[in-house]
Amino acid sequence: MSGSYERKDLKASRTFQVSGLDCINCAAKLEKAVRRIPGVASATVSFPLGRLSVDFEKDDIGDEPVIDKVRALGYDATADEKGGIENRASTFRIEGLDCVDCAARLEKGIGRIPGVEKAQVNFAAEKMIVSHSGPVSEILATIEKMGYSGAIDRPEKGKVAAPFWKTNPYALPTAISFIMLALGLLSARMEAPDGISTAFFAAGIVLGGFLPARNGISVLINARELDMNILMAIAVIGAAAIRQFEEAASVVFLFSLGNALQGYTLDKTRNSIRALMGLSPAEALVRRHGVEMTLPVEEIRIGDLIVVRPGGRIAMDGNVVAGSSSVNQASITGESLPVEKRIGDEVFAGTINERGFLEVQVSRSAKENTLSRIIEMVEEAQGQRAPSQQFIDRFARYYTPAVIAGAFLVATLPTLIFGQPFSKWFYEAMAMLLVACPCALVISTPVSIVSAIGSAARKGVLIKGGVYLEEAGALSVIAFDKTGTLTVGKPKVTDVLPVMDISEEDLLVIAAAIESRSEHPLGEAILRGAQEKGLKIPPISDFDSLPGKGALGKIEGQSYSIGNARFFLERGWNLGKMEETISALQNEGKTVMILGGAEKVLGLIAVADVLRKESRQALAELRKIGIKKMVMLTGDNDSTARAIAAQVGVDEFRADLLPADKMAAMNELLTRYHKVAMVGDGVNDAPAMAISTVGIAMGTAGTDAALETADIALMADDLTKLSYTVDLSRRTLRIIKENIFAALVIKGLILLLVIPGWLTLWLAVVGDMGSSLLVTMNGMRLLRSGRRG
């Protein structure tokens, strides 16, 4: 293991508290700006917390450049006082993890190494993050000792699948124990001397059982816990002690076979997610200084131009600078209808360019592109424990010791009290030890959740953890933001009505100048309106925006403001007769903005937004699957809101809400209905999304901050995915329940066999392995259902 591993020194990453950050897009902008500071490797802002974490390329860069940049953007920042951390975090890729409780044991074992502060295993991603001050080699040695193979995680480059006997530690024991068992049975059949078949059985036991036993012992030493391997070893040794060689050898074989199969099915589950990674090409045709060359994606820099041929996959995230085409974005959005791309449009790595040549200016590095981040988030989500899983984990903690105690009683009591033959009940006790393993129970939930999250990701629904997956099925009320959620969010200017002596064009130009600095969809509409008319937009100064009200700024020293009626009335302006015109426009479902000069109103600009074509149907579907109430929360005025609410078919609407009012409305819904989702675009509904049971963000392909903050993200702007998600959640919970039930029933029946003394070792192993496989495959059904549609 030489020095080429990826190591993240916490010393070189610092966090800052940013104040004044009031929108998700601002957070995204800030992130981008900070990333551009020389010496900064990466920056992430968590919104609404306002925490900015920055990774520096070197240790000797101070906090000043970051704080200066934050101030330049109009916010304030203070560096967190957390100097002198000696710990660093290393990520390891672990192979051979085939049960969730093995993951917990590995965590414990690693946690015991001196100098390790914390170890966290992500079962689904087969990764372990250790924060430690000691050497990496010690951790690697302990991983090996506990029976897994580990390596420092390097960003993978078109990883070639290792042959299965290397990734599956039980494959070899299975083969060996099978051959020995077969030879033993054969020689017993051919009436060879007893010694020969016994020798074969013994060889099978030792050769096939050695590896699992060794692993079991090291788990016992390192994590001080009994796992399935050691239970199996004890039972087999016990059976051999009472000369049941044939059975002991069969147990070793069945045990290895079961584990090998289990490992294989789990690998399939995991690879279904990693297969996404394979979708992004490893290299691309780059044009630098007019020279074209093929470069591996790791060497392509932000700002480079890449050329994408028709039929080729796009290798990097970026913006189209030349050409036009239709692009199939199914790998990102789950939506297989191609999307038209023109100059200026954003394209994503891993998507397919269907027709024309495209020249794309790269906007993100290969490691940070949307596809890699989706995969990373999915893997992280799959590693989180869902509520139902925590219950099982707790249950399992009592189950194993209880059964072991029972086995002890079975071994001793019948002989001591009833004078029964010891060897018979000792044998029964050995079989019970095998039933003591809670594998099937422990695996029942994570397998289902991992499959469901994976299959949702392929349909363009990013679920950020088992908790949200479980909550989604229990929702009774869903609240929607209006602009950008129920509506397309690309409003068009419909009316420009000067009231003073000013031309329509000037009115539009002034409004567009202010809005050129705003992130609001209404602002963008005005800007687009002016640009489409080919108007030249002057620069502005002293820009300020008031969320939910409007924006102000100065052009050539002259003050202007734009916003809704409330914005002007609050400042004591008199709107006079204009209010009639305004409400007439509003009743048509249009949103009206007022442009004010220094003292007087200059005119009105109305824009109209259209409903998404699937909104109505999506809401009807939700109602059909039992969502009780749908509410629209909007900052827009009452009349416009009423018109839209009627068109889309919500049960209730609340208008004129400032972002804080949306949060209050959400709070009220929560106290009344308990499980309420907020669906929004992140523009002014982030606070409401943050407190809701499940925050669902729309159209997040490409917008960094929304992707990070939402609990569930709909990568395509497709509201019909909501009922899919609720349905998926319910199906998942149903499968989890089935699994728990099946596992408990099988174990219970097997345990009952002890009472008449009918339990055999092989029955115990088959029951245990069989139930694990059964629940795994049942959980994997969720994975398959994702391929349709």
Ligand SMILES: Nc1ncnc2c1ncn2[C@@H]1O[C@H](COP(=O)(O)OP(=O)(O)OP(=O)(O)O)[C@@H](O)[C@H]1O
């Ligand atoms: N940048 C802006 N320029 C002009 N008017 C604005 C601006 N920002 C807000 N407003 C006014 O304030 C109102 C409320 O804005 P807010 O952002 O809260 O909601 P919205 O975008 O209209 O709808 P929703 O809450 O459904 O997303 C807008 O309808 C608009 O009249």
Ligand SMILES: [Zn+2]
């Ligand atoms: Zn088991």
